[in-house]
Amino acid sequence: MRRNLAIVLTSALVLVGCGSGSGGGLDAVEVGSSKNPSVTVPEDFTTDSTETRVVNEGSGDEVQDGDTVKLNYVAVNGRTGKQFDNSFKAESPLTTQLTEGSVLTGFVKGLTGQKVGSRVLVAIPPKDGFAEGQARDQAEQTLGVKADDTMVFLFDIVAKVPTEAKGAAEKLPKTVPSITLKDDKPAGFTTSGDVTKDPEKAAAYVAIKGDGEKVAKGASITAHYVGQVYPDGKVFDSSWDRGTPSTFSLDQVIACWKDLLPGQTIGSRVVLVCPADSAYGDSPQEGSGIEPGDTLTFAIDLLDAS
Template sequence: MRRLLVATVAATSLVLAGCGSDSSGGGLGDISVSKDSKPKVTVGKGFTATKTTSKVVTPGSGLVLAAGDAVKVNYVAINGRTGKEFDNSFTSDKPLTLTLSEKEVLPGFVKGLTGQKVGSRVLVAIPPKDGFGQAQPDLGMKKDDTMVFLFDVVSKVPTAAAGKPKALPKDLPKLVLDDKSQPSKFEKTAKTAPTKDKPSANVVIEGNGPVVKLGQTLSVHYLGQIYPTGKIFDSSWTRGAPSSFALAEGQLIKCWTDLLPGLKVGSRVVLVCPADVAYGKEGSGADIKGGDTLIFSIDLLDAS
């Protein structure tokens, strides 16, 4: 788990850590799905699968999902053994944003959704080896249970901020982009004292999306570095996939929960985070020492 997170969002209890049909309880063709906006999924008891299997219930006409993409979905989750629903984003009207990378989500999600189109409704059967791999008592899941998900693919999340560029204050380190126009590091600057001890949010690309609200689930790309010229301690860009998490107090450093609300989706923002709103006198891990000020470049890709 990356250092920015203290706990995962509630919905991502499902996500942190195909083709054909294979089930002793019947294939995916035996599962019924109502045509409602909040669909009901009926799975017979004893449904099992030995490989991740997908079936398009309603085809979409949007962009094709590729490995590494961030995608917003609604879903219904069913325990194949019991036939009972154990989670449902339709009822809360809060879609989940996840990244199609096995470093970020269950392998079954990646296998079942890669290659699908935005706008599609897709059934996915996920065997234990592509699921949790262990019992999940809070969800009523045993180690060997198959899961069945119905996904509505709502949208594909942008891969980077886009909008009107703005200049950083001169006393902040320059943000350097690589040959793919992705943030790679902050350069040294001659003047750092005016900003070192005061939290600040500095928009360098202003998006045109809705404003971010505390409590939402965010999808972001980010770079984190010791301020002003120290080591890069984290970067989603180098991992090749954005990250999703809850913008909630106690789950992220205070600097993020204080300064990100009110900014627009689609923006790139540089946060200066003194120790008292970051990792305090204790620091974090081998890289962040007690009292360190941190600087972040954050692309706000999605909020829901």
């Protein structure tokens, strides 16, 4: 179910609401203290504006508009009083950017200014929740949240996710294309006479060695990345250009990523060279800028994993 919520959230067309409350009806909401906390709301709970109540204040940095954060949460429908999602139970935190257009307006209003380590209740009215159209329909069909429902979230703000790799720089072999930078961020690769022309096997190289935990097999990772046709062809994808990191499961990516990113450390910048048989083979997505049989190369900043 948590994956369903993530899909609906990322496809939402966000409505811009006005102002947020601070407490109000949330004083009547009861929160349990167990590892998997319960959230009990009054019957037919509603609010006209996004309200926030700090249950326990953390001691970490304040969360700002535009930050990428890792959250554990319980989600409750105010109308029914029933949970429609619970990342504590699923042991699968949500990583999202707090910015208009990337997530629900109520998330941005309710969490901006709160501290990492805090437990926070946020009540979100329909105008700050799911918009009309496909996201609205998905919310009702998948989550049981109707157009007039208030949603109540209990959030644990686990961490702010870094925006770039940080660690000790390591020299790439001459046989690997060199990373080019734009505004200090990877923008692609350049080649030289020493670069291997037709690599036969997928390989990983570390450009910056982070000191975080090792990425586990099948983990959900948050990363900034740029992808280019090897060795210095078309740049076909860049999260840096989009302005927000991407989060996805390593069970749902090309074999090169799935096989070579586990074991790398969080905070690292990793270069992957991916021959076609470990990438998209002879069937790349139409319009992707990748041709059948292309070898690909990526620069990846590993920002977080869970």
